[in-house]
Amino acid sequence: MNPRLFWSLLLGTLLLLGVPLAILFMRTHERVTETVTLPPQGEARYNPLYVLGQALRADGIEVHARPRLDLQQMALGPQDTVVLLQDSSELPTPAARALLAWVDGGGHLLLRTPPPAEDDAGSTQGPLLDALGVDSLYQRSDCQPFHVQDDPGHVEFCKGRRFTLGFAAEARTERRWGSGHDLVFARLRHGQGRVSVLADMDFMRSEVESQAARMAAAKGQASDGLHDRSHRDLTRYLLDPNYGKGAMWLVYASRPPSLWVRLFYQGWPLWVPLLMALLAWLWARSQRFGSLLPSPVIERRSLLEHVRASGELLLRFGQGVRLYQAVHALFVHRLRLRAPLAAALEGAPREQAIAELLQWPRSRVASALTPPPPHDSSALRERIRLLLQMRSLL
Template identity: 25%
Template structure:
């Protein structure tokens, strides 16, 4: 009994050991494939060039097909009067262009060029009927309608929530606002109370040929087949006064091409040619077809404007009068240079001993000027110093008389004779200005002979 029990216990242990070994082996295999095996993982990457330029893919495509592509950051920074012949793509409709810019663009298009752009959202009509209402709308239109090109062709952006299954015009799913209506067969929906329109939408979406996308087709002039576009909820809508497009997509809600002179203006409901949307469906082929509208061989040039904005006032002023402004700037710089020449480095402070000596000399001079006979004393000291210098440097003057000596010194210093006579032999002048003049003349005579 004891031996049988031991054998049973041994078998149980062996079974448990085998199960534990199998579990360990399975865990190791799972851990190997889960941790040790190298598995690639896709990480989305957008290059810095594509971030800075949302039309980089379109520019690369056009360049490979022989077009010369130039990218302008802003419309206001480019000179519209010197646009090269070809095609202009306005990639963003968020800015605002002025009527003057619109007139220049239309004049450029009439010469046989192509403009691609998106209109802006339509504005509501302001004012009541009659002449008063028309006058009010005319005054408010520049403020409420920032899209002169859209107003010229009578087109604006609008919203439509309707799904198109494919490029066939009759394959259109019902819009969302019909969900509460019953269908013609009187179907009240399933057991869960689903609306008939929702059931029809689900049944249509379940068909292989119909997907929940917004599609449209456009056939280029002379094209052999239609091009499919992946549109959005933004569509082109006509204004009260609308122009007639030369050709468009099947319902005129995504692409409209207007003839303007010898050129074309292409109105798009969305930018189908940015980096994200260019690879979809036939967007790239449509871009090449629109670029080929201008068949002039010398017009294979494409200008891409990333942001549409009006020209600031300082840019207009510079373009209109850059030569006078440059001359004015040079003149102001010359005046500034002339004014700065009067200023130099700061002089060091005089020593304290020198300052006290100057103060002593100034005080002595002021006292002598006020004292009786002080002016004669000061003038006599200056004359004595001058005569001593003349005796050393010009001894020939000592042999001359007073008048001849005075005349000769006046000619040498370029001074009137009466002033020289008054400084050498006249009495001390009572006024400070005249007395200072006498001292200055004597100092000028000393300076003249000190340089010799």
């Protein structure tokens, strides 16, 4: 076939098939854009203040993120701000004193009360809150109303632990927010700096465990705390004293994973081959359940089995008369011991003597003493049964 003609036919066939398929595809399908919210990656997975740090960097502020408070590694300036998401009750007394000494030079510290516990009586507020003059902590289930113009029913501090201040702390209070008995926020003067005590910091976190946040995440919207305008306004208000004057230090209270967790999730390329090698070695060294060769035949020493096997062999090859002769010999031997006179007779007189001795009919005795036909197995069994019965009656 001419190559040019072949390619022309092939191109025409493709056009005839492709054009209808393309029209069918365009009429039965439509372009749809779907936005899928991916899980956080990198630092956003473990830093709950990551969004806050990114927002501050976008505003031109220097931001430093730390998993735990370490004053020796943190070069705090006199106009810096420390957002302490870490539980303040975990700080030892020397660290609390050093932190307050830095605040005394002009710094701004934001901290929260210890998170709610199952037993309020068994919890302590720690040396830092004691030094600030926090009197007592209260665990309540109600929220603090936060009046926003476009959200009249907005509330905050629903999961935090409220607090009260002592007389000395009341005198150093610049701003306060709460009910008549307890507070959710208080800004205290401490030397040249400020300390802001909050009931909780959920509005600053990158995730909020609220029903509204879960519904927003289900709709594909952002679910972080700073997504809400009221949360951004409240955060900006709390960061006000030193905002834009120094660096921001965000202590996000992240505990590093344990060694065993890191080995399990990150070291699997090493321990999986080692585990497979160990299992293979155990399988090679273990006892096998079965054998590739048949088990050796065990020698049988039972006399009854040998006698039974010999009888079956004789019957199989038509030698049943020999079995009858053996049983007959046993009967004659017993007859010689019990009735020697009858054993000395031959023929019909012996049959008559045995019948009178056993009180059997003479015909039955004669049938038992007559050898069976060579291939009549039923007659053989019957005569052997009679001989054994006659032997047992002697």
